Each structure stands twice: as C-alpha cells, then as structure tokens.
Amino acid sequence: MSAVYCFHCHEPVPSGTSFLLEFDARQRQFCCAGCLAVADTIISSNLADYYRFRTEPASRANAIPKELEAELSSFDAPQVLEDISNKQGELTELELSISGMSCAACAWLIEKQLRQLPAVHQVNVNSTTQRCHLLWRADTTPLSGILKSLASIGYQASPFIADQEEQVFKLELSRYLKRLAVSGIMTMQVMMLAVALYFGEYTGIDASHQGYLRWISLLLTLPVVLYAALPFVSSAWRSVKARQMNMDVPVSLAIYYTFFASAYATAFSTGEVYFESVCMFTFLLQLGKFFEYRARSRARDATSNLLxxxxxxxxxxxxxxxxxxxxxxxxxxxxxxxxxxxxxxxxxxxxxxxxxxxxxxxxxxxxxxxxxxxxxxxxxxxxxxxxxxxxxxxxxxxxxxxxxxxxxxRTLSQKPAVLQRTDRLAKYFVERLLIIAAATFVLWYFWLDADRAFWVTLSVLVATCPCALSLATPTAITCALARLNRSGILIKNAQVLDVLPELTHIVFDKTGTLTEGRFSVSDVTLFSSDYSEEQALNLIANLEAYSEHPIGRAFSSSLSTKLALEQVNIVVGSGISAQFNSRQIKVGSAAFCAVTPQAKAMVYLCADNQLIAAVSLHDALRQEVPALVSQLQQQGYQLLMLTGDSSDQADKLQQQLGFNQMIKGCSPEQKVAEITNLVSAGHKVLMLGDGINDSPSFHAAHVSVAMQSGTDLSKNQADVVLLQHDIGLIATLLQGSKAAQRGIRQNLAWSVGYNLIIIPLAVAGFVSPYIAVIGMSFSSLLVVSNSLRLLK
Structure with a gap:
C-alpha cells in the first residue's frame, strides 16, 4: 500500500487518521488537525490559488497553545511596541521575520491575508529574506492580531529590528547597483557610437560627423568616469597614501588616462578615441564587484533574523x-x-x-x-x-x-587567501608596469618619435591593463558561489574556497546535524491485551497534547482520534495523569507510573497502576549520513564527532558510522579546545553544526558549516550554510571548491602569460591603441568565459 501524504505539508499521513477537506472537487487528506485548520482558513478566505501555484510544500502547521497566545499579546505593550517599531504619523512601521516560507507563493499568500485586514495600510513580503515590511494602524488592530492572522495560515512571525550595520550594508549595496546601472547603460550607448566610428574609418566619414559622434561619446562617458568609476579612484588614492600599490592604481590610470587622451583627441581632432573601452572596462569590473557584494548581502539577509x-x-x-x-x-x-x-x-x-x-x-x-x-x-x-x-x-x-x-x-571579514596572493602579484605587477610605462614614454619622447610617445604609452597602459588579472579571481569565485548556491549551498566567506581543498579533518556535531534533531518513537512494548499498539500510542498522544515537553511532541503524529480526557494533571518533570473511561491513566517516567523500569524505555503508560506499554524513543539518523561518511573516509578525511549529548545514542552512532574519534558530553568550551588542538597541530579543520553551542567552535575551525535547520545564530556565524535538509551537500561543497581552485589557477596563468607576451610588443610600438583595446578585451573575455564554465 503506497504512502499517503498531507495535502498541505506533504508529510506522511499517519495510518488511522481522518483529517479530510474537499478542494477542487476532491477529498484531500491531512496529517494533523493543524494542517487541516490552516488549509481550511486559506481556502475559505478565497486564497486557494496558493495551492494551485506553489512550487514547494508548506511547513507543517502547529496550533498556537493558549499560553503562547498570551505571549503574543505582550507585543502590544506600549513600551515593547516602541522598542521594535517606528511611528509614521498615525501609522506604525515594523519589519517581521517569518518562519515557514518555502516559495514565492508563500509571499503572495501572506500579502493577500494581511491586506484583508482593514488596519493594514501597506505590506511587502520578500520570500528571499523571509521578511515582511508592514505599515498599519496599531490603534485599530494590535500587533498580536496580525501575528495570529499569520498563524492561522501556517506562518510564525516575530518582530525583526535591523541593526545599524545592516542598514549601512543595504545602503552600500544600493550604491553598487546604481553604479552598475550607470556604467551598463552608458556602455551600450557608447558602443553603438563606436561601431559607427569604426566603420567610418574604412568607408569614409565626414569630419563634422566624426566630431559630432566623438563629442556625444564624451558626454555619455562623463557619468561613468565621474560617478561609476569613483570607487576605483578612492581605493587607488588610499593605496597611494598608504604607499601600497593595489590593483585599483593601474585600473584608475587606465580608465582616466584613456578618457583624457580620448577627450584630448576629441577636442583637437587628432588621434583615436576609446570611450567605449572606458565604459566597458568600468562595467565589467563593477559587475564582478556587484555580484560578490550581492552574494554577501543574500547570505546576511538569509541568516540575520536573530530576533x-x-x-x-x-x-x-x-x-x-x-x-x-x-x-x-x-x-x-x-x-x-x-x-x-x-x-x-x-x-x-x-x-x-x-x-x-x-x-x-x-x-x-x-x-x-x-x-x-x-x-x-x-x-x-x-x-x-x-x-x-x-x-x-x-x-x-x-x-x-x-x-x-x-x-x-566582532567577526572580521577577512580577505580570501587566494585574493591576498593575487594582491601581492598585482602589487609586483603594478609597480613594474608603471616603471615600464614611464620608461616607454621617455624612450619614445627623447630618442625614437616624440609625436608617438603619448599614444605608445597609452597602448602600454591599455594593453597591459590588469583587467584580466583583476577579474581572474573575483569572477571565478563569483561563478563558483553561484553554482554552489544553485546546489543548495550558500557560501558567506569566499575564503573557504581556498581552504577547503586543503582540509584534513571534518568535525561533526550530532544532534540536529547527523540526526534529525527531534525525538521519535522507535519501539513499543505492550504489557496488556486491552490496548493495541495504535490505541496505546493514541492515548499517550492525547495526554501529551497538554504538554509543551519535547518528548510529548514525539507522539504528535500518533494522534489519530481525539479522546475525552478528564481531570488532566501535569506533574512537572515526571508525567501526566487523567481520567479516561473511569480509569486513572498515567504517562511519564517509571517512577511516576510506579512500575519497574524496562531496558531503553523512556515513556511508560499505565491504567489504574497496571503497566500497559513501555515506549523507547530515539533521535533518527539522517538517511544520507552513512553514504556521506563512507565517501569522505574513502577520500582520506579524518572524521570526528563532538557532541554535547551524553546518552548511549552517541556510542551507537559511533559503532554504526565508525568515526576516527568520538567524544560525547562536550561543552562548547571543550569543543573549542578539541578543534584548537587540531589546528595547533597543523591540520585544516571543518566544523559542521547547527546549534548556538556550536558557534564558538565555528570560530576555532578553519571552515564552519551550519545546517539549514540550525539556529539563526549558527547560520549567521558560519562560513557556509546548507540551504537544504541534506548533509550530503558537504561532498558537493568539497568538489565545488576544488573546481573553483582550478579555475582560478587557469585564469591567473592566462592573464600573467598574456601580459608577458603583450608588454614587449606594446613597448616596441607594434601595438596601436586600437589593437591594445581588442587585446585587453579579448583577454578579459577569455578569463570571464573560463570562469563561466564553473556554472555548468
């Protein structure tokens, strides 16, 4: 018999359940009352298109306990609302962080649901960042009412407060986008004019027409050199003041030297103009920087919902x-x-x-x-x-x-080691390039041909402009980041692409990383013929429904029939008792139920002091873990498990998976100490975890990876976030890093080799500025094309 899956969340429907709802002339089945209630709300609110157009299943819906409804009401307190929102006249402005969003249809559903509230003036939902910008009348509808409205369709929301650092980050990203737009639009316009000028050289063009096209090109290039290219000038100036030549020095020289030379040629109707090269060069560099900055921005948005x-x-x-x-x-x-x-x-x-x-x-x-x-x-x-x-x-x-x-x-954004090596190469290259350019001008001006000195020097700067060298690493890294992101891997720190190929040790947390991170029923032993296993579990689930205990949640899927319980009493840390069918029912520990403990059992059910069932629980191992561990061991990695869990399940996992080393009962400090010892011994270490307790360990390791199901803090701290519930992505990450490293080496080899060939030719005067532009463009195009191979 094939499994039946919930219409709302696509999780398996427990056998014996009967949560049904008619939709599109068909009976739909649900796994629990929560999913049924959410679906009923969505359909009855005329929002059924959500189910027709969604691309991913929704998260499982859970009803809000009455205690938590009271907690939501605490957001309405004037002092609290003042701390988390801003006043816009009579309206209140607030940003919400929303859990449970799985696709763009979720954003549509949330916006439609909130716009039905009369008090809501404006609502915008971003499915990528999982945030909602809200403007509403708080005096008409309290914040708790909005949060409950979202909960009714299956989404949990909490206030989000953007810190000053994030606001600065977003402002800078906006500036990148504006500069990219200016340089891109101007490049297209100037390139069209350049085509007319180039063809005019061969077919004949009237001098007045040629001058007109040149002046228009100059005017269109002004926004690029006065706005879009300014970051390169600022960086170059800071570099010169610090007496450190970085890549932006020759970039700035090439851009402005070419611009002013072309402007001179336009004003005095002599020589060639290369305005299209100025715009194209600026656009290509801005594009690479924007993609890199955008990747970091997406990482920050996805992992900074710390509230x-x-x-x-x-x-x-x-x-x-x-x-x-x-x-x-x-x-x-x-x-x-x-x-x-x-x-x-x-x-x-x-x-x-x-x-x-x-x-x-x-x-x-x-x-x-x-x-x-x-x-x-x-x-x-x-x-x-x-x-x-x-x-x-x-x-x-x-x-x-x-x-x-x-x-x-306090975490500092460190520059990737491969970029540091590129910077050292660039410094060496830049210093000698400037010396060669100056020597070329002197040589031609005083000894060879003074009239050609300016243009030959320009050819040297343009032909040997470190465009390819400056694009070699960033473009390869950007393409590798995009490829891994499509696979469900978010790289927040590009430095890991340089470190990952050198890894020797991989350290795993257990709970929530190797395991699913939640209790589930593993075995049921019956001691009475009065109840079947299904009936016993259903009775336990009815009792545990009154508790917020994590062990109680292990039985939620076993709730098949609602029972009429009376005189329910919770004994904290022990169990729950109630009257059912004139019998005293208890569920909890062996001591609470007054029964003899059974091997490995954690939960006991008894009626009138007679033992009915003993239940064993376990935290299930992720199904992809054994294959991943075997693959990593075959590749020669040393695998360790450091877990805060002190139970015998850690020993069972060690026996099953065969890690090189396992230490259980670790505190966060002990985890840091173990990783620090490995690092001190010269090993390259990757740490994979999901909890807040893993965050200090992330700082100790060379590379840190957080699970998608982990806490927001662990994801915010980590270098890498796995965006899917698949730990097997670690293997994809390692393969992707090796491919990125190969691409970077190939790009650097070409860009350095090209310059070693073109420099002597340019100095000798065999390369005109026109040919220099073509050579520089071809070199850059080859580097970018090679990097794009990483996307496949």
Whole structure:
C-alpha cells in the first residue's frame, strides 16, 4: 500500500487518521488537525490559488497553545511596541521575520491575508529574506492580531529590528547597483557610437560627423568616469597614501588616462578615441564587484533574523503585578514570570516553581533539564511545562546568549587567501608596469618619435591593463558561489574556497546535524491485551497534547482520534495523569507510573497502576549520513564527532558510522579546545553544526558549516550554510571548491602569460591603441568565459 501524504505539508499521513477537506472537487487528506485548520482558513478566505501555484510544500502547521497566545499579546505593550517599531504619523512601521516560507507563493499568500485586514495600510513580503515590511494602524488592530492572522495560515512571525550595520550594508549595496546601472547603460550607448566610428574609418566619414559622434561619446562617458568609476579612484588614492600599490592604481590610470587622451583627441581632432573601452572596462569590473557584494548581502539577509533567538518581551513582576516589558530593559535584581512554552528572557535563578527547560541551543544536550528552586536558568532556553519566577542575575546583553551573539559583531571579514596572493602579484605587477610605462614614454619622447610617445604609452597602459588579472579571481569565485548556491549551498566567506581543498579533518556535531534533531518513537512494548499498539500510542498522544515537553511532541503524529480526557494533571518533570473511561491513566517516567523500569524505555503508560506499554524513543539518523561518511573516509578525511549529548545514542552512532574519534558530553568550551588542538597541530579543520553551542567552535575551525535547520545564530556565524535538509551537500561543497581552485589557477596563468607576451610588443610600438583595446578585451573575455564554465 503506497504512502499517503498531507495535502498541505506533504508529510506522511499517519495510518488511522481522518483529517479530510474537499478542494477542487476532491477529498484531500491531512496529517494533523493543524494542517487541516490552516488549509481550511486559506481556502475559505478565497486564497486557494496558493495551492494551485506553489512550487514547494508548506511547513507543517502547529496550533498556537493558549499560553503562547498570551505571549503574543505582550507585543502590544506600549513600551515593547516602541522598542521594535517606528511611528509614521498615525501609522506604525515594523519589519517581521517569518518562519515557514518555502516559495514565492508563500509571499503572495501572506500579502493577500494581511491586506484583508482593514488596519493594514501597506505590506511587502520578500520570500528571499523571509521578511515582511508592514505599515498599519496599531490603534485599530494590535500587533498580536496580525501575528495570529499569520498563524492561522501556517506562518510564525516575530518582530525583526535591523541593526545599524545592516542598514549601512543595504545602503552600500544600493550604491553598487546604481553604479552598475550607470556604467551598463552608458556602455551600450557608447558602443553603438563606436561601431559607427569604426566603420567610418574604412568607408569614409565626414569630419563634422566624426566630431559630432566623438563629442556625444564624451558626454555619455562623463557619468561613468565621474560617478561609476569613483570607487576605483578612492581605493587607488588610499593605496597611494598608504604607499601600497593595489590593483585599483593601474585600473584608475587606465580608465582616466584613456578618457583624457580620448577627450584630448576629441577636442583637437587628432588621434583615436576609446570611450567605449572606458565604459566597458568600468562595467565589467563593477559587475564582478556587484555580484560578490550581492552574494554577501543574500547570505546576511538569509541568516540575520536573530530576533527568532533573542527574547523580545518579558513579564516583569513588580508589587505582585504582571507587566509586559522589553526583554532588553531587564536589569539585575528584577523578578520575571516565565510561563510554559515561553523563552527565558535573561540569565537568573529560580525563586519559585519547578519545570524543565530545553537548553539544546546552548549546550547541545537535547534531553530536557529539570529546574527547581535555586537552579540557574539561561536566556534563550525554553521553559516547558511549569510556571517559574526568576530573579534576573544578568541582563540579556551580558547573558551567555548575549555574549555568544556578540561574537558575530566582532567577526572580521577577512580577505580570501587566494585574493591576498593575487594582491601581492598585482602589487609586483603594478609597480613594474608603471616603471615600464614611464620608461616607454621617455624612450619614445627623447630618442625614437616624440609625436608617438603619448599614444605608445597609452597602448602600454591599455594593453597591459590588469583587467584580466583583476577579474581572474573575483569572477571565478563569483561563478563558483553561484553554482554552489544553485546546489543548495550558500557560501558567506569566499575564503573557504581556498581552504577547503586543503582540509584534513571534518568535525561533526550530532544532534540536529547527523540526526534529525527531534525525538521519535522507535519501539513499543505492550504489557496488556486491552490496548493495541495504535490505541496505546493514541492515548499517550492525547495526554501529551497538554504538554509543551519535547518528548510529548514525539507522539504528535500518533494522534489519530481525539479522546475525552478528564481531570488532566501535569506533574512537572515526571508525567501526566487523567481520567479516561473511569480509569486513572498515567504517562511519564517509571517512577511516576510506579512500575519497574524496562531496558531503553523512556515513556511508560499505565491504567489504574497496571503497566500497559513501555515506549523507547530515539533521535533518527539522517538517511544520507552513512553514504556521506563512507565517501569522505574513502577520500582520506579524518572524521570526528563532538557532541554535547551524553546518552548511549552517541556510542551507537559511533559503532554504526565508525568515526576516527568520538567524544560525547562536550561543552562548547571543550569543543573549542578539541578543534584548537587540531589546528595547533597543523591540520585544516571543518566544523559542521547547527546549534548556538556550536558557534564558538565555528570560530576555532578553519571552515564552519551550519545546517539549514540550525539556529539563526549558527547560520549567521558560519562560513557556509546548507540551504537544504541534506548533509550530503558537504561532498558537493568539497568538489565545488576544488573546481573553483582550478579555475582560478587557469585564469591567473592566462592573464600573467598574456601580459608577458603583450608588454614587449606594446613597448616596441607594434601595438596601436586600437589593437591594445581588442587585446585587453579579448583577454578579459577569455578569463570571464573560463570562469563561466564553473556554472555548468
């Protein structure tokens, strides 16, 4: 019997479920009540075209617990709204970070849904950055109402605050785009005029017509040299002041020397003009720089939604009254109330209540940690099922989470090593090129032919202009980045393309990297004939539906029939009890159920103190991992697993996969120490992880890779982000880096070889400026064409 998949999210539909909805004259099946409710909302809101035109399945929909509905309402507090939004007259402006978007149809659906709200004045959704720019009347519809409206169609949203650094980044990107547009448009216009001038040389052209075309070309070139090419001049000037010759020095000389020489020829009707070369050269260089900057911008947009991690609001207890405040304004000594399901807003100590907390993002330990009075809790961890009062010891900014996030602000953008080598080559080349050009002018002016001295020198500068050399590495890197991006790999730091071919060690995190990162049912042992396995799991799922515990979520797919439970009682850290069919039902630990522990079982179900079932859970291994590990081992890489999980599952994975080394129970500090030892021993190390606890390790390794399912912080810190749920992309990344390295070497070999051949010919006067332009253009075209091969 073939599997049935959910119409909304395309996940398998559990057997025995009956979540149905008619759409387009067909009965559609759903995996859970959440997906059914979302689909019903979308279709009844006249937004059914979403299902007809989407290109990717939606994320699985989860109903918002009542406790979290109250948390959404905290965004409506005046102090909180003031911190996260801007006032535009009577309107409020805010940017939202949206989870669950899978394709452009999602952006269309969100915009249509929000525009149905009367209070919304303007809404724009960017599916690439997964953000929504919103302008609405907050006095008519509160922010919580908008967030609930998005939740009703399956999207979770939270406020996003762009920092000053990102605003500067976007402004600079806009400048790149404007310069590229100016140089591109002017190149097309001047090239058309140049064709007329070139043909006129052979067919005869009236002097007045020739002068007219030259003057028009000069005017069209002015925006290029006065605006589009200015960054090269600024960079060259800074280089000269620092007494360091970079590539922009001869680039600037070639552009402006050629322009002024052509302007002189136009004004005095003598010599040739090369305005099209000025525009084309500037356009090609700007194009390469824009693509490189755009790639970094996309990486930043895709991974900088840090407010999904950082708590935004907190409930402050003051004089026994609850007050919604901004989490950033909490101070040491404040007392906050943390409700079930909420993110803890600051480091502190529990003074009332008991619960369990999910600290996997910070420690790597996926199992919940029990918390009682006197225990410490960390900002960013999630409170599961108890009500806590916490005395703040450190505000958010100085908490452990805040300190880890602050590391990204201190991360320096280092220039790739291959570009550093190119810069050294360019410096050597530039210095000698300027000496050769000056010597050529002196030689021709004083000894050979003074009338030809200016034009021969121009030929030397144009023919040997380091256009190909300056494009050799950036174009190859840009094409390699684009090719890997199409494969689902986002390179944020181009330096990794130089380091990856030299890797010797690859370090893996376990939870969420080698494994799926969530509990699932692995084995059910029945001890009573009163229940089948399906009935037992359905009963457990009904009980666990009242809990926010991660173990409870392992049973969500087993919920086939809603049962009428009474007197439900949650015992924090132990289990849940309820009355069902006049029987006392319990699910939880062996101690809670008062039964004898069974080997490997984690969850027990009993009725009237009689054991019904014992359930084993596990975190499933990603299906592509064994093949990847085998492939990497065959290629000679040393593989290590460093995990914060101290359970026996780490040992099982080691037995199954056969890593060269495995260390379990690692703290973030221990991971850093292990990687640092490898680096100190001269090894090249890649670190692959997904949690906040992996971020410090990312800094210690030569190359860091984050999973798409990882935290926003880990993706923001990493050099590489895997955009698909496929760890096998690591092999593609390694192959792509080797291809990029080959392309760079070929480009550099050609550009250097070309200059070694053309320089003697240009100095000897055998290369006219016209031929020099063709040679320079052909050299650049060859380099770009070779780089484009990396896209295939």
């Amino acid at each position: 999904k991690i950082m708590p935004v609001t907190a409930t402050l207890l003051k004089n026994d009254e609850q007050q919604a405040v901004s989490a950033r304004r909490l101070q040491s000594g404040d007392c906050i109330l943390v409700k079930p399901g909420e993110t803890i807003a600051a480091d502190g100590q529990i003074i009332s209540g008991q619960s369990s907390a999910d600290e996997s993002m910070l420690t790597g330990e996926y199992a919940p940690v029990s918390k009682n009075i006197g225990d410490l809790v960390m900002a960013g961890s999630i409170n599961h099922d108890g009500l806590l009062q916490v005395n703040v010891s450190k505000p958010l900014a100085s908490s452990r989470l805040g300190q880890i996030i602050a590391l990204q602000q």
